[in-house]
Amino acid sequence: MVDFDEYFYYPALMSRVAEIQGLRELSDENKDRIIPLFTLGRWHNAIEFNRAIENCSAAIGNNRVFFADLTREVRHQPDGISATLNPDNNFSAWRAYVERFENAIPVVQMVPDASLRQVVRQAQLLERTKNKVAFRIRNPAIELPFVINSLSALDETDNAIIFLDVRYIRGEERIARAVLEDSIDRIRSEVQDAKIVTLCSSFPPYLGDFADDEEETRGSLEIVERQLHASVVSDGRECIYGDYASIHPIIRPNGGGGAPIPRIDVATPFAWHFERRPTMKDSRPSAYTQIAGELLARWDDSLPGNCWGAQMIHQAANGDPHGLAAQSWIAVRVNLHLTHQILLSDQAAAPDNLEEDF
Numbered sequence: 001m002v003d004f005d006e007y008f009y010y011p012a013l014m015s016r017v018a019e020i021q022g023l024r025e026l027s028d029e030n031k032d033r034i035i036p037l038f039t040l041g042r043w044h045n046a047i048e049f050n051r052a053i054e055n056c057s058a059a060i061g062n063n064r065v066f067f068a069d070l071t072r073e074v075r076h077q078p079d080g081i082s083a084t085l086n087p088d089n090n091f092s093a094w095r096a097y098v099e100r101f102e103n104a105i106p107v108v109q110m111v112p113d114a115s116l117r118q119v120v121r122q123a124q125l126l127e128r129t130k131n132k133v134a135f136r137i138r139n140p141a142i143e144l145p146f147v148i149n150s151l152s153a154l155d156e157t158d159n160a161i162i163f164l165d166v167r168y169i170r171g172e173e174r175i176a177r178a179v180l181e182d183s184i185d186r187i188r189s190e191v192q193d194a195k196i197v198t199l200c201s202s203f204p205p206y207l208g209d210f211a212d213d214e215e216e217t218r219g220s221l222e223i224v225e226r227q228l229h230a231s232v233v234s235d236g237r238e239c240i241y242g243d244y245a246s247i248h249p250i251i252r253p254n255g256g257g258g259a260p261i262p263r264i265d266v267a268t269p270f271a272w273h274f275e276r277r278p279t280m281k282d283s284r285p286s287a288y289t290q291i292a293g294e295l296l297a298r299w300d301d302s303l304p305g306n307c308w309g310a311q312m313i314h315q316a317a318n319g320d321p322h323g324l325a326a327q328s329w330i331a332v333r334v335n336l337h338l339t340h341q342i343l344l345s346d347q348a349a350a351p352d353n354l355e356e357d358f
Contacts, residue, residue, distance in 0.1 A: 009345035022334025041071030201244035309335035
């Protein structure tokens with residue numbers, strides 16, 4: 001039986017090809033250290049919704065458990081999702097769907113037309129059939145009473161975990177911290193031993209804004225999620241670290257601007273570094289080879305050993321890029337980010353290591 005206390009990092013990933021590949025290429029040892037939260041939807045370049053959960057399950061592999069949630073972005077919701085989110089009979093459609101997947105830990109669904117009783121009973125029934133449940137709070141002002149009442153109605157509060165999702169936080173750190181701290185205090189005032197994960201992203205929608213040169217060819221930016229989590233726990237509030245695995249939390253629609261700019265991002269423990277070539281859209285193989293070489297000259301020592309993402313950058317620098325599409329390199333960034341954050345979270349959780357490592 002899974003014990004949430006044994007895990008120190010909870011990444012959230014959308015059921016898109018690039019993110020799932022980045023996860024799939026993790027080592028088995030690293031996969032054993034996480035329980036990913038999958039948001040199921042129908043994004044561009046994504047597999048069909050009715051296969052999304054199977055592909056997510058296959059990516060984490062080896063009968064490992066994962067959290068299953070549904071996207072709230074209307075333009076990315078597949079046909080029939082309204083039925084799955086119907087609160088009738090205590091969300092019976094969602095319960096029937098997720099119960100088909102043995103390793104899926106369901107996220108308790110909350111929608112505007114659901115009553116408190118419907119949400120509470122959904123949580124109770126999911127706990128009865130799946131043993132473990134999760135809550136994802138996107139709108140604390142409305143959803144916190146539903147979650148607190150549901151937690152109080154469970155057989156064991158240890159069977160539940162709460163994701164406090166404040167989404168994109170870069171430039172909004174003070175507001176995000178205030179929301180997280182208030183939410184944690186309100187939950188713990190009613191359920192003292194509640195397990196809580198802070199979930200957010202600081203990866204921007206456009207990296208060119210963070211370039212160090214006028215040609216927008218390179219730059220670096222801090223991973224603000226780590227700073228925010230550290231600031232929340234510094235005041236004595238216990239919570240677990242979670243993030244969007246180096247992905248911006250809102251997926252933009254397909255653009256009409258032609259081929260994307262060749263770019264590779266390197267994730268290090270506390271920052272992302274990127275190289276891009278705006279003038280080389282039409283010579284992508286040589287662009288990626290040049291980019292990979294530049295990144296290795298600067299950051300090779302920061303690449304984790306025996307890591308698929310690092311291997312792909314070395315392969316590109318040797319003139320053989322593993323892919324020429326943007327999603328191939330998003331997968332590399334996700335893989336590097338997950339690898340670093342798993343190690344960092346384990347180190348932070350080790351006794352007497354917090355001050356030394358941070």
